[in-house]
Amino acid sequence: MSSAQQPPLSPQPVAEQQLPKEHYLNATYGIRSWLLTTDHKRIAILYLISVTFFFFIGGIFASLIRLHLLTPGGYLVTPETYNKLFTMHGVAMIFFFLIPSIPAVLGNFLIPIMIGAKDLAFPKINLLSWYIYLVGGAFVLYSFSTGGLDTGWTFYTPLSSIYSNSAVTPAVIGIFINGFSSILTGLNFIITVHTMRAPGMTWFRLPLFVWAHYATSLIFILGTPVIAITLLLAGLERMFHMGFFNPVYGGDPILFQHLFWFYSHPAVYIMILPAMGVISEIIPTFARKPIFGYDFIAASSIGIAVIGFIVWAHHMFLTGQATYAALAFSFLSYLVAIPSAVKVFNWTATLYKGSISFDTPMLYGLGFIGLFTIGGLTGLFLACLGLDIHLHDTYFVVAHFHYIMVGGAIMGYLGGIHFWWPKITGRLYPEYLARIAAITLFVGFNLTFFPQFILGYLGMPRRYHNYPPEYQVLNVMSTAGASILALGYLLPMVYLTWSMRYGKVAGKNPWPATGLEWTTDSPPLTENFHETPVVDWEPYDFLHRPELGLLGATSKKIVPAHGDD
Amino acid sequence: MQSELPLYPEQASNFAPQVDGLVLFMIAVCAFFAVVICAAVIYFFFKYQRKHPDEVGVPIHGDMRLEIAWIVLPFFLLMAMFGWGAVIYVDYRHTPNDTLDVYVIGKQWMWKLQQPDGRKEINELHVPVNRNVRLVMASEDVIHDFSVPAFRVKMDVVPGHYNTMWFRPTKPGRYHFFCSQYCGTNHAVMGGWVTVMEQDDYAKWLSGTTASEDPVAVGQKLYSDLACNTCHQADGKGRGPSYNGVYGSHVKLADGSTVVVDDNYIRESILQPNAKIVAGYLPVMPSFQGQVTEDQIAALTAYIKSLKDQAAPGKPGAAESATGKK
Numbered sequence: 103m104s105s106a107q108q109p110p111l112s113p114q115p116v117a118e119q120q121l122p123k124e125h126y127l128n129a130t131y132g133i134r135s136w137l138l139t140t141d142h143k144r145i146a147i148l149y150l151i152s153v154t155f156f157f158f159i160g161g162i163f164a165s166l167i168r169l170h171l172l173t174p175g176g177y178l179v180t181p182e183t184y185n186k187l188f189t190m191h192g193v194a195m196i197f198f199f200l201i202p203s204i205p206a207v208l209g210n211f212l213i214p215i216m217i218g219a220k221d222l223a224f225p226k227i228n229l230l231s232w233y234i235y236l237v238g239g240a241f242v243l244y245s246f247s248t249g250g251l252d253t254g255w256t257f258y259t260p261l262s263s264i265y266s267n268s269a270v271t272p273a274v275i276g277i278f279i280n281g282f283s284s285i286l287t288g289l290n291f292i293i294t295v296h297t298m299r300a301p302g303m304t305w306f307r308l309p310l311f312v313w314a315h316y317a318t319s320l321i322f323i324l325g326t327p328v329i330a331i332t333l334l335l336a337g338l339e340r341m342f343h344m345g346f347f348n349p350v351y352g353g354d355p356i357l358f359q360h361l362f363w364f365y366s367h368p369a370v371y372i373m374i375l376p377a378m379g380v381i382s383e384i385i386p387t388f389a390r391k392p393i394f395g396y397d398f399i400a401a402s403s404i405g406i407a408v409i410g411f412i413v414w415a416h417h418m419f420l421t422g423q424a425t426y427a428a429l430a431f432s433f434l435s436y437l438v439a440i441p442s443a444v445k446v447f448n449w450t451a452t453l454y455k456g457s458i459s460f461d462t463p464m465l466y467g468l469g470f471i472g473l474f475t476i477g478g479l480t481g482l483f484l485a486c487l488g489l490d491i492h493l494h495d496t497y498f499v500v501a502h503f504h505y506i507m508v509g510g511a512i513m514g515y516l517g518g519i520h521f522w523w524p525k526i527t528g529r530l531y532p533e534y535l536a537r538i539a540a541i542t543l544f545v546g547f548n549l550t551f552f553p554q555f556i557l558g559y560l561g562m563p564r565r566y567h568n569y570p571p572e573y574q575v576l577n578v579m580s581t582a583g584a585s586i587l588a589l590g591y592l593l594p595m596v597y598l599t600w601s602m603r604y605g606k607v608a609g610k611n612p613w614p615a616t617g618l619e620w621t622t623d624s625p626p627l628t629e630n631f632h633e634t635p636v637v638d639w640e641p642y643d644f645l646h647r648p649e650l651g652l653l654g655a656t657s658k659k660i661v662p663a664h665g666d667d
Numbered sequence: 668m669q670s671e672l673p674l675y676p677e678q679a680s681n682f683a684p685q686v687d688g689l690v691l692f693m694i695a696v697c698a699f700f701a702v703v704i705c706a707a708v709i710y711f712f713f714k715y716q717r718k719h720p721d722e723v724g725v726p727i728h729g730d731m732r733l734e735i736a737w738i739v740l741p742f743f744l745l746m747a748m749f750g751w752g753a754v755i756y757v758d759y760r761h762t763p764n765d766t767l768d769v770y771v772i773g774k775q776w777m778w779k780l781q782q783p784d785g786r787k788e789i790n791e792l793h794v795p796v797n798r799n800v801r802l803v804m805a806s807e808d809v810i811h812d813f814s815v816p817a818f819r820v821k822m823d824v825v826p827g828h829y830n831t832m833w834f835r836p837t838k839p840g841r842y843h844f845f846c847s848q849y850c851g852t853n854h855a856v857m858g859g860w861v862t863v864m865e866q867d868d869y870a871k872w873l874s875g876t877t878a879s880e881d882p883v884a885v886g887q888k889l890y891s892d893l894a895c896n897t898c899h900q901a902d903g904k905g906r907g908p909s910y911n912g913v914y915g916s917h918v919k920l921a922d923g924s925t926v927v928v929d930d931n932y933i934r935e936s937i938l939q940p941n942a943k944i945v946a947g948y949l950p951v952m953p954s955f956q957g958q959v960t961e962d963q964i965a966a967l968t969a970y971i972k973s974l975k976d977q978a979a980p981g982k983p984g985a986a987e988s989a990t991g992k993k
Contacts, residue, residue: 176855181852181853181854181855181856182852185849185851185852185854252851252852254849256849258809258810258848258849260808260809260810260826261809261810261849261850261851264809265775265808265809265851266851348826349826349827349828350826350956350957352939354827355810355825355826355827356825389715389724390717390722390723390724391723391724391725391726391727392726392727392728394727394728394729394730395728395729395730395733395734396728396729397729398729398734419756420812420821420822420823421810421823421825421830422822422823422825422828422830425756425757425760425761428756428760429753429756429757432749432752432753432756433749436745436746436748436749437745439741439745440738440741440742440745443737443741444734444737444738446704447704447733447737448729448734450704450707450708450711451727451730451733453707453708453711453712453715454711454715454727455715455724455725455727456711456715456724456725457715457717457718457722457723457724458711458712458715458716458717458724459716459717460716468708468712471704471708472704472705472708475700475701475704475705476701479697479700479701480697482693482697482745482748483690483693483697485748485749485752486689486693486748486749486751486752487749487752487753487755487756488685488686488689488751488752488753488754488755488756488759489686489689489690489693489752490752490756491682491686491755491756491759491819491820491821492686492816492819492820492821494821494847495812495814495821495847495848495849496816496847556674559674559675559676559690560673560674560675560676560816561676561814561816561817561843561845563814563845563846563847563855564847564849565849565854565855566845566854566855567855568855568856569855570843572673643726644723644724644726645723645726651721652721652722652723653719653721653722653723654723655723
């Protein structure tokens with residue numbers, strides 16, 4: 103299926119390929135067919151549009167923040183406005199972009215197809231969760247546009263519950279409502295994975311993407327109710343002066359932090375685990391070999407989800423908590439580093455003796471390994487009690503979590519979007535432009551956030567609208583990086599949109615990859631498969647899949663598992 | 668003066684070299700792993716580049732020995748990091764006995780600091796070099812955080828109770844301090860300077876100023892103004908315990924537990940008197956929540972502290988209680 107004079111790239115569409123006659127995008131037409139759809143793929147597209155909207159809102163705030171910090175005096179906006187910018191940046195990005203991004207877009211689209219199901223277990227609840235997300239988002243946008251929000255995304259009391267004069271109540275209500283969207287999505291995923299796997303799709307044949315989402319869903323349903331209750335209590339204290347957190351009313355402000363981080367630390371894993379799932383698909387596909395240590399990668403997802411629930415107070419080493427509590431939480435935080443490290447080692451080992459290509463998803467995948475490694479290792483600095491005394495609440499923390507959230511989660515998200523774009527739209531994106539964008543993002547990202555590690559060690563506190571002049575050089579570097587980063591985000595927006603109409607037709611399996619989703623049409627039918635697939639191959643096995651058309655493939659062990667003939 | 672692009676802040680306290688030593692260790696270990704991983708990724712990327720479009724990789728599914736190695740080896744390194752960090756932290760949280768106590772009150776958006784002799788400063792802190800200094804910190808509104816990068820120390824300042832932190836300045840000079848817990852609109856300007864002075868200079872600085880109000884005297888006046896003295900009589904015969912010899916002692920409570928009388932306990936007993944009742948007394952004291960300021964609590968505490976060497980009178984129902992009297 104390829105010609106010799108071409109560079110060794112895998113996505114090589116065959117000229118005569120055409121989109122399938124009928125697929126989920128053209129099955130029905132009209133606005134109602136989208137807004138009332140129960141097709142998980144269409145709901146994923148709805149989510150794609152809405153999370154992109156919030157990503158751009160959050161991105162505009164971020165750009166303004168970096169512009170403002172170009173000079174020590176910070177002359178662009180007033181302190182009030184600056185505080186609102188970083189708060190709204192955090193709220194938009196975390197609750198309305200990062201948390202739903204991979205699960206609700208890629209997970210929604212792919213999990214049923216990957217396990218050979220026609221849809222999620224509860225298609226109507228799936229649609230409901232998107233509407234809940236919209237209602238929550240509307241409340242938050244209302245808060246943003248009627249005075250904004252200046253509490254920090256962490257909503258620490260008693261600042262948020264008593265002292266802030268900004269629109270806290272609608273924002274808190276919005277996040278509270280949005281939480282139900284996460285809970286329902288998590289519930290849907292768990293039940294779907296348990297009950298709707300195709301014949302032969304055993305637990306240890308599940309793609310690691312599904313394992314990662316299973317672990318994420320556990321956090322969704324166990325953790326989200328806690329943040330909902332916490333914000334509800336803060337809201338009650340604000341509206342009715344009920345004493346939960348304000349000591350003047352007999353409350354305890356530290357209680358809020360315990361409750362908040364009990365959810366919000368696992369929430370970090372909600373954001374990163376799905377990205378790890380994406381990377382676990384990309385790396386074996388573009389190294390053309392089975393993933394190294396499947397069992398360990400799968401188990402480490404569950405390990406991260408479980409241990410992630412008992413590390414929360416490492417955000418609170420300097421609140422005056424008991425020394426013994428701090429020791430315990432520091433120890434546990436080091437334990438959670440191990441499953442993360444296991445994943446990185448296994449991904450790296452997968453590359454050994456592979457057949458590696460430069461395709462865009464792989465660039466994101468390898469970029470992810472590097473950036474997540476730095477993000478993870480700097481987390482060890484913050485988990486270290488002695489260092490946290492110095493680093494807590496400085497730019498070191500900001501740099502660390504942006505390495506995880508942007509370098510990890512968003513790189514994973516973009517890698518996944520590129521990887522599955524042919525499946526979602528049936529068309530290929532322009533490869534070279536996409537590579538340029540990936541490299542631009544990598545360079546811009548590092549230039550933006552690496553200087554912030556040094557700023558943090560120098561002691562520059564986070565959430566400062568101005569700073570002493572000795573910090574300026576590093577801030578200028580960071581702002582310069584942010585402008586490159588912004589460009590890197592705009593590029594995919596443009597060429598992906600372009601490719602929906604003008605991209606080359608991809609065919610079923612352009613890479614080729616081994617997952618069940620690549621055995622059906624691109625874009626798939628509304629029912630995903632023409633007939634129920636039967637899985638009788640091991641995950642990421644290229645050798646026993648002659649239909650992939652690769653060298654040295656044997657037909658041993660294989661039975662055609664897709665039925666479009 | 669530091670260069671245009673400094674890489675670490677000045678080392679000006681006992682903790683600074685400890686923290687910097689630990690961070691160098693962490694950087695060495697982490698850089699090793701980061702370099703190994705990145706080098707492996709880059710090397711594999713070029714070495715195993717796809718030569719033919721239809722080529723596949725060698726099917727290797729895993730290796731149990733490797734998996735165990737990269738679980739066990741990092742575990743020991745992580746425990747070394749944990750242990751070293753814990754040693755510094757335990758030291759930091761365990762204040763020595765011979766400290767110079769400075770009371771710090773944070774409020775939106777300024778710091779009020781009070782030297783042991785009562786001298787008050789705003790957004791400025793003068794301390795002598797090579798003395799252990801303890802900051803006893805309270806907030807009047809939201810959570811703040813007192814952070815001195817050159818000392819490598821910080822601690823949240825939380826409304827509702829005292830947090831303390833300590834350090835020993837080792838190098839005279841002027842250093843930034845910041846509020847590093849976000850506290851609202853002017854969070855970024857809620858900071859100032861710590862001036863570390865030679866001990867002689869510090870003594871001169873203290874004496875060279877008009878003597879401000881002695882917190883003990885202020886506390887003593889409050890003791891009568893707020894009518895504390897009607898119940899808390901010195902001879903222990905009132906409805907509340909005497910203050911004599913009580914500071915720093917272990918006191919038995921009505922529920923059978925014991926508590927050390929420290930700044931936090933005194934503060935709580937003023938604001939929420941019924942939280943911990945001394946054995947033998949009735950929960951009759953009204954709350955002074957909202958009636959006393961943080962400064963006044965600090966003054967009352969200073970007054971009670973000044974009485975710690977007075978002989979404690981016998982207490983009804985708690986004969987053995989004053990064991991902590993030294």
